[in-house]
Amino acid sequence: MNVLEFILIVLGGSIGAGIIGSLSGLGGGIVVIPLLSIVLGVDLHYAIGAALVSVIATSSGSAAAYVKEGIANMRLGMFLEIATTLGAVGGALISTSVPSSLIAVFFGCALIFSATNSLRKKGEHVVEQSSSLAVTLKLPSTYPDNKGNSIAYGTKNVIGGFSMMGLAGLLSGMLGIGSGAFKVIAMDTIMRIPFKVSTTTSNFMMGVTALASCVIYIQKGYIVPEICLPVMIGVLIGAMIGSRILMATDPKKLRIFFAFIIFFLAGNMIYNGIKGNF
Numbered sequence: 001m002n003v004l005e006f007i008l009i010v011l012g013g014s015i016g017a018g019i020i021g022s023l024s025g026l027g028g029g030i031v032v033i034p035l036l037s038i039v040l041g042v043d044l045h046y047a048i049g050a051a052l053v054s055v056i057a058t059s060s061g062s063a064a065a066y067v068k069e070g071i072a073n074m075r076l077g078m079f080l081e082i083a084t085t086l087g088a089v090g091g092a093l094i095s096t097s098v099p100s101s102l103i104a105v106f107f108g109c110a111l112i113f114s115a116t117n118s119l120r121k122k123g124e125h126v127v128e129q130s131s132s133l134a135v136t137l138k139l140p141s142t143y144p145d146n147k148g149n150s151i152a153y154g155t156k157n158v159i160g161g162f163s164m165m166g167l168a169g170l171l172s173g174m175l176g177i178g179s180g181a182f183k184v185i186a187m188d189t190i191m192r193i194p195f196k197v198s199t200t201t202s203n204f205m206m207g208v209t210a211l212a213s214c215v216i217y218i219q220k221g222y223i224v225p226e227i228c229l230p231v232m233i234g235v236l237i238g239a240m241i242g243s244r245i246l247m248a249t250d251p252k253k254l255r256i257f258f259a260f261i262i263f264f265l266a267g268n269m270i271y272n273g274i275k276g277n278f
Contacts, residue, residue, distance in 0.1 A: 003226065009040065011230040014054070018238020019245070020258055021058075028054050028235035029177040030111055034265045037104070038272060042227065044100035048176030049222035052210045054235040055177070059207030069144065072200040076139045076155070076193070080186070081205055083162045084169030085212040091173025092216035104273030107175045111266035114177075115259045117185065127192040130154035134191075143197050153194050161191035172206070173213035 001009075017031035029051035036047035067074060095103055130140045134155035142150045164186035171182060183205060187198035217223050 006040070007226065007230045010036070010227065011234045013039070014231045014234025015238040015241070018054075018058070018235035018240075019242040020261065021235070021239065021242070028058065028238060029175075030114070030262055030265065032231055032235065033107065033176055034269055036227070036231075037100075038268060038277075044103055045096060045217070045220070045222045046224055046227055048095060048103075049214070049217040049224070050227045050231040051176035052214050052217060053223065053228040054232050055172075055210040056207045056214065057232045057236055058239050059203055059205075059210070067204065071143050071196060072204045073139070073141050073143075073193070073197055074201075074204070075137075075141070076187070077201045077205050079137060079139065080162060080165045080183075081208050083165035084172070084183070084205060084209045087166040087169025087171075088173035088209045088212040089216060091170040091175075092213040093173075094170075095174040095176075096216060096220045096222070101273045101276045103174065104269045106171075107177075108266040108268075108270035108273065110171055110175055110177065111262055111269070114182075115262040115266070119256065119259050126151060126194055127154040127156055128152070131156050131158060133158045141197075143194065151194070153197065154192070156192045157190050161186040164190055169209050169212075172209045173216070176213075 013035045014028065014032055017028040017035065020031050021028035032051045032054060033044070033047045036042040036050060037044045134140060137158065139155040139158065140153060142152045145151050164182060168182035168186060171177070183202040184195075184198050187193040187201060188195050191198075193201070214223060
């Protein structure tokens, strides 16, 4: 396989990854990494580096819209980003120092958890009373509903959410995925942030977290333009296509369908990791 053929295959596969990642809500990295490492035989560390670059690109594009609409909580996101950035740097250092097979097993387990979490029923809730620490940090805010009305919400358990964000950052740096499922759990389940706010704020945070990890991968030489560029372009195109499909179909059925694809990819990564095929 020559370089041009490799780039075209990566570009086409990344477009598909972007579509699946957009429709499942889990990002294109969940498909890009198995595609590069298992199908094309790229070293897992290089695959993770490419996935991190794609996370930065997709997060930057969508986060701008959420911030403009006033849905994402910037103050909350920047506060929690302290934990995710520290975790991401630690995760990247661990990932570049341990065997690829072990990373593959962790990656598969994280995919199973993320896919399972994406299937659980999520209802919108609004907590009016905030914890004293949340008030001190000025984390409570408002967001517009579908009718344009401003809805105020409170924030609970800041320390618990901050700790979970550190774990999310660690996994993001180790595995090259946005770890959006863990970030949403931190904000939605632990801190009781409305789901609409937690998902949009998480999307904004993923790019910053991935950027922190990328610094380590660049220093280790795992960010290669020939791989990263087609992945980034493909995932961006796929994400735009996926968003259009999502608007025209039933998102619940799509999540169920793609959850099974993700479970398959997870099982494949775990199997190959245990067999030492990386």
